[in-house]
Amino acid sequence: MVRAVVAAAYGGPEVISVVDAESRVPEAGEVTIAVKAAALNRWDAKQAEGAAGADPAKLPVRLGNEAAGVVTAVGEDAVGLEGEPLAVGDEVYGHKLRGAQASELTVKAALLLRKPAARSFVEASGLLSNGTTAVHALEAVGVGAGHTVLLHSASGAVGWLVSQLALLRGARVVGTASARNHDALRELGVEPVTYGDGLEGRVRALAPDGVDAAIDTVGTDEAVAVSLALLADPARLVTIANAQFAPVVAAGGKAIGGGAGADPGTAIRDAARLELAELFAAGRLGVDVARTYPLEEARDAYELLVTGHAGGKVVLEP
Template sequence: MSLTVQFSEYGSTDVLSVVDVPPPTPGPGQVRLAVRAAGVNPIDWKILRGYMSQVMPLDLPAGLGSDVAGVVDQVGEGVTAFEVGDEVLGASITPSYAQSALADPAVLVAKPASVPWEVAGSLAGPGITAWEVLNKLEIAKGETLLVHAAAGGVGTFAVQLAVARGARVIGTASESNHEQLRSLGAEPVTYGAGLVDRVRAIAPQGVDAVLDASGRGEIPDSIELAGGPARVLTLVAFDAADTGIQVHMSAPGESGAQALRDILNLMEKGRLRVPLWRTFPLAEAANALQVSQAGHLGGKIVLLPA
């Protein structure tokens, strides 16, 4: 049997329970992982509360999480990329808030021995998303990128990936996170009223592109600073699609493995780091989600099921 976090109705973390279920069996082209770490992301509590039910309908009871790192303990028919005993990281296709999860080998990569489990389990969701949106925005060397919620999960990766491309990065965040952003290579500004003036004070000509991972209503300011909507992209402000900006929402595809390889390569060179805030055991998944929803953490939250 295998422990997993489930909910039978949408709601607060009070509807969560940890149940003992038979471990999943990998089908053709799948592997099963003994989960060592599972990243906690804001989309998880949004799914739990039903905020995503229109675009991501679930058959209840359901689980949470897709960021995963673990050890392959069963291999489905036709899989040649990995074998039992391999340590891997990436995205799962069954909930990762569990002791056992299934994954598609195409969205997994080998875990380097130098990367701790808690870091490995936090890379896929925010890392792949940041990698994909920088490609969509076509961020190039010498350009200036504005990142809203730059100290958050996706923002932290986006800042470092853009800096690695040779871009200048301006990041919005609360004052308490400004020093962290500077350490990652960004120039911090405080979000809120007067944002345009604060950005223009350090970038008089505006910016080349904007990544909105915040959703606090910055889209009009972003369009003004970027000189139009074409290179403004949001991960959260779905109601702003009619402004002409780009709206990004996708699950990790085959490009996910390449994104993870690029991220691991930068980590090996000391050019990208993953701030961690706290780890929780699987039994405290509710507490982890409450902390995630509160925000302003300055680092990743990770569950350790084993």
């Protein structure tokens, strides 16, 4: 039997449990993997709350979409995302893997990348969902060499990847974060500022002429207001936070991701996977892991996730 994380009802972390599920033999184009790590995302908690629909007939809902593990069985023509056949024993990772928070998973081989031997399963499991969002955000506001970017929640799971990718593009990153995270951000190359009252003034002290682009990954009114005050062109503001989609778009900015009024950026995100994989394999891109939990402690992991203060990826290890 497979152990799988589910929402037994629609609600908060209290509805999360781990149950037995049936194993499935891979069909053509599929592989089965023994999951070694499965990352949590904000959407997982929203799905448990019923954001994708709250039909009682669909309960329990399997959760998760990101995982890394070892191939244990292959179907015919099981070709990975890089275009090469996958075989038993291959170490792989991917996202868009429905029900990924489980001890075993049977999925389309085309969604999987080979994990570099030097990178951990935990890191690999948390790369793609946030990484593709980060690339989309940078593309949406045209970040490139010589630009100064204001990044809200630079030490968060998405912000950590935005920071690295922006710096690799030759941009300057001014990132908001709590004081306890400033040293780590400086090590990345980010210029940290504390959020809260007086944020605009602190950013202006670093960037007297304003900023070229702003990326909101936190979804606060402060992030949006300060960004608009510092930008010459509101179209250079992008948010990934659902709560700010309407006000940001109304102000002339952009919203990306899932939800009404947002650009899903499917083509951009899909194309970004191989770029991210290359940087990850080369050791030029890292995933900040806040905490790992055993699979059986999934409810505790969700309790940390929904606080919004994990500071990095929360990962389950079956």
